[in-house]
Amino acid sequence: MFHQQTLIAEAIPTVRTLLTRYERPADWLATLTADTQNFIVRVPLVGAFSAGKSSLLNAFIGTPIFATNIDPETAIPAEISHAHSESLTGCWPDGRKMALSREDVLQNQLAMLQPSGWVDITLALPQLAAISHATVQLTSLPCTESL
Numbered sequence: 001m002f003h004q005q006t007l008i009a010e011a012i013p014t015v016r017t018l019l020t021r022y023e024r025p026a027d028w029l030a031t032l033t034a035d036t037q038n039f040i041v042r043v044p045l046v047g048a049f050s051a052g053k054s055s056l057l058n059a060f061i062g063t064p065i066f067a068t069n070i071d072p073e074t075a076i077p078a079e080i081s082h083a084h085s086e087s088l089t090g091c092w093p094d095g096r097k098m099a100l101s102r103e104d105v106l107q108n109q110l111a112m113l114q115p116s117g118w119v120d121i122t123l124a125l126p127q128l129a130a131i132s133h134a135t136v137q138l139t140s141l142p143c144t145e146s147l
Protein backbone atom coordinates (compact mmCIF):
# COMPACT_ATOMS: atom_id res chain seq x y z
CA MET A 1 0.00 0.00 0.00
CA PHE A 2 1.10 3.56 -0.66
CA HIS A 3 1.41 5.79 2.39
CA GLN A 4 -1.64 7.78 1.22
CA GLN A 5 -3.72 4.57 1.04
CA THR A 6 -2.76 3.74 4.62
CA LEU A 7 -3.71 7.25 5.76
CA ILE A 8 -7.12 7.02 4.08
CA ALA A 9 -7.73 3.51 5.45
CA GLU A 10 -6.84 4.63 8.97
CA ALA A 11 -9.14 7.67 8.73
CA ILE A 12 -12.21 5.76 7.56
CA PRO A 13 -13.45 4.68 11.04
CA THR A 14 -13.21 8.30 12.26
CA VAL A 15 -15.07 9.56 9.19
CA ARG A 16 -17.75 6.90 9.73
CA THR A 17 -18.19 7.99 13.35
CA LEU A 18 -18.58 11.63 12.29
CA LEU A 19 -21.05 10.79 9.52
CA THR A 20 -23.13 8.75 11.96
CA ARG A 21 -23.03 11.50 14.61
CA TYR A 22 -24.19 14.15 12.13
CA GLU A 23 -26.66 11.77 10.44
CA ARG A 24 -25.03 12.02 7.04
CA PRO A 25 -25.06 9.22 4.41
CA ALA A 26 -22.16 6.81 4.96
CA ASP A 27 -22.78 4.22 2.24
CA TRP A 28 -20.07 5.76 0.01
CA LEU A 29 -17.48 4.73 2.62
CA ALA A 30 -17.83 1.11 1.48
CA THR A 31 -16.80 2.13 -2.06
CA LEU A 32 -13.97 4.26 -0.70
CA THR A 33 -12.74 1.36 1.46
CA ALA A 34 -12.74 -1.04 -1.52
CA ASP A 35 -11.06 1.50 -3.82
CA THR A 36 -8.41 2.21 -1.19
CA GLN A 37 -7.63 -1.47 -0.66
CA ASN A 38 -7.61 -2.36 -4.36
CA PHE A 39 -5.77 0.67 -5.71
CA ILE A 40 -3.25 -0.54 -8.29
CA VAL A 41 -0.79 1.56 -10.27
CA ARG A 42 0.07 0.31 -13.72
CA VAL A 43 3.77 0.79 -14.36
CA PRO A 44 4.51 0.73 -18.11
CA LEU A 45 7.74 -0.90 -19.21
CA VAL A 46 7.80 0.28 -22.81
CA GLY A 47 10.71 0.05 -25.19
CA ALA A 48 11.78 -0.72 -28.70
CA PHE A 49 12.07 -4.29 -29.90
CA SER A 50 15.11 -6.03 -28.38
CA ALA A 51 15.75 -3.25 -25.87
CA GLY A 52 15.96 -5.87 -23.09
CA LYS A 53 12.53 -5.46 -21.43
CA SER A 54 11.80 -9.19 -21.14
CA SER A 55 15.34 -9.91 -19.94
CA LEU A 56 15.04 -7.18 -17.30
CA LEU A 57 11.75 -8.57 -15.97
CA ASN A 58 13.08 -12.14 -16.02
CA ALA A 59 16.06 -10.98 -13.95
CA PHE A 60 13.74 -9.20 -11.51
CA ILE A 61 11.54 -12.28 -11.19
CA GLY A 62 14.61 -14.51 -10.83
CA THR A 63 13.47 -17.12 -13.32
CA PRO A 64 12.79 -17.00 -17.08
CA ILE A 65 9.08 -16.30 -17.61
CA PHE A 66 9.13 -14.10 -20.69
CA ALA A 67 10.47 -15.19 -24.05
CA THR A 68 13.46 -13.20 -25.23
CA ASN A 69 14.57 -12.45 -28.78
CA ILE A 70 10.94 -12.29 -29.96
CA ASP A 71 10.43 -10.40 -33.21
CA PRO A 72 8.20 -7.32 -32.94
CA GLU A 73 5.35 -8.87 -34.94
CA THR A 74 4.86 -11.72 -32.46
CA ALA A 75 5.49 -9.81 -29.22
CA ILE A 76 2.34 -9.95 -27.06
CA PRO A 77 1.89 -7.33 -24.32
CA ALA A 78 1.95 -8.71 -20.79
CA GLU A 79 0.98 -7.60 -17.31
CA ILE A 80 2.61 -9.03 -14.23
CA SER A 81 1.71 -8.54 -10.60
CA HIS A 82 1.75 -10.23 -7.22
CA ALA A 83 -0.91 -12.67 -6.01
CA HIS A 84 -0.97 -15.48 -3.48
CA SER A 85 -1.26 -18.04 -6.26
CA GLU A 86 0.39 -18.25 -9.66
CA SER A 87 -1.71 -17.77 -12.79
CA LEU A 88 -0.93 -17.18 -16.44
CA THR A 89 -3.94 -16.09 -18.49
CA GLY A 90 -4.38 -15.15 -22.12
CA CYS A 91 -6.89 -12.30 -22.44
CA TRP A 92 -8.85 -10.94 -25.40
CA PRO A 93 -10.41 -7.46 -25.52
CA ASP A 94 -13.93 -8.97 -25.66
CA GLY A 95 -13.42 -10.49 -22.19
CA ARG A 96 -12.54 -14.05 -23.25
CA LYS A 97 -9.74 -15.66 -21.26
CA MET A 98 -7.72 -18.88 -21.46
CA ALA A 99 -5.31 -20.51 -19.03
CA LEU A 100 -1.71 -20.65 -20.24
CA SER A 101 1.30 -22.61 -19.03
CA ARG A 102 4.71 -21.17 -18.25
CA GLU A 103 5.92 -23.06 -21.32
CA ASP A 104 3.35 -21.28 -23.54
CA VAL A 105 4.65 -17.90 -22.41
CA LEU A 106 8.35 -18.81 -22.38
CA GLN A 107 8.13 -20.35 -25.88
CA ASN A 108 5.88 -17.49 -27.08
CA GLN A 109 3.13 -19.93 -28.10
CA LEU A 110 0.67 -17.05 -28.07
CA ALA A 111 -0.31 -16.56 -31.71
CA MET A 112 -4.01 -16.98 -30.78
CA LEU A 113 -3.78 -13.68 -28.88
CA GLN A 114 -2.82 -11.72 -31.99
CA PRO A 115 -3.53 -8.97 -32.82
CA SER A 116 -4.88 -7.28 -29.70
CA GLY A 117 -4.79 -9.79 -26.84
CA TRP A 118 -2.44 -9.76 -23.88
CA VAL A 119 -1.08 -12.04 -21.15
CA ASP A 120 -1.98 -11.49 -17.51
CA ILE A 121 0.49 -13.07 -15.07
CA THR A 122 0.38 -13.27 -11.31
CA LEU A 123 3.17 -14.84 -9.28
CA ALA A 124 3.64 -15.40 -5.55
CA LEU A 125 7.11 -13.92 -5.18
CA PRO A 126 8.51 -11.67 -2.43
CA GLN A 127 9.92 -9.14 -4.91
CA LEU A 128 6.45 -8.73 -6.46
CA ALA A 129 4.79 -8.72 -3.02
CA ALA A 130 7.04 -5.77 -2.15
CA ILE A 131 5.35 -3.81 -4.96
CA SER A 132 1.92 -5.42 -4.60
CA HIS A 133 0.22 -2.08 -5.36
CA ALA A 134 1.81 -2.09 -8.83
CA THR A 135 1.22 -4.02 -12.02
CA VAL A 136 4.09 -3.94 -14.51
CA GLN A 137 2.93 -3.64 -18.10
CA LEU A 138 5.37 -4.96 -20.68
CA THR A 139 4.79 -3.49 -24.13
CA SER A 140 6.97 -3.46 -27.22
CA LEU A 141 6.85 -0.52 -29.55
CA PRO A 142 5.79 -1.73 -33.01
CA CYS A 143 9.09 -0.84 -34.67
CA THR A 144 12.15 1.24 -33.95
CA GLU A 145 11.54 3.39 -37.06
CA SER A 146 8.51 4.93 -35.36
CA LEU A 147 10.64 6.39 -32.55
Ligand SMILES: Nc1nc2c(ncn2[C@@H]2O[C@H](COP(=O)(O)OP(=O)(O)O)[C@@H](O)[C@H]2O)c(=O)[nH]1
Binding pocket: 047, 048, 049, 050, 051, 052, 053, 054, 055, 056, 067, 068, 069, 070, 140
Ligand atom coordinates in the same frame (compact mmCIF):
# COMPACT_ATOMS: atom_id res chain seq x y z
N1 LIG B 1 24.47 -7.24 -24.00
C1 LIG B 1 23.25 -7.22 -23.46
N2 LIG B 1 22.28 -7.91 -24.06
C2 LIG B 1 21.06 -7.88 -23.50
C3 LIG B 1 20.77 -7.14 -22.32
N3 LIG B 1 19.45 -7.30 -22.03
C4 LIG B 1 18.96 -8.09 -23.00
N4 LIG B 1 19.92 -8.46 -23.88
C5 LIG B 1 19.77 -9.32 -25.05
O1 LIG B 1 19.01 -8.61 -26.03
C6 LIG B 1 18.16 -9.51 -26.72
C7 LIG B 1 16.72 -9.00 -26.68
O2 LIG B 1 16.29 -8.97 -25.31
P1 LIG B 1 14.76 -9.02 -24.91
O3 LIG B 1 14.75 -9.09 -23.42
O4 LIG B 1 14.03 -10.11 -25.66
O5 LIG B 1 14.24 -7.60 -25.41
P2 LIG B 1 12.74 -7.04 -25.52
O6 LIG B 1 12.34 -7.19 -26.97
O7 LIG B 1 12.83 -5.59 -25.15
O8 LIG B 1 11.86 -7.81 -24.59
C8 LIG B 1 18.32 -10.88 -26.07
O9 LIG B 1 19.22 -11.63 -26.87
C9 LIG B 1 18.96 -10.56 -24.73
O10 LIG B 1 19.76 -11.63 -24.29
C10 LIG B 1 21.84 -6.43 -21.69
O11 LIG B 1 21.69 -5.77 -20.68
N5 LIG B 1 23.06 -6.51 -22.32
Ligand SMILES: [Mg+2]
Binding pocket: 053, 054, 055, 066, 067, 068, 069, 070, 075, 140
Ligand atom coordinates in the same frame (compact mmCIF):
# COMPACT_ATOMS: atom_id res chain seq x y z
MG1 LIG C 1 10.16 -9.00 -25.05
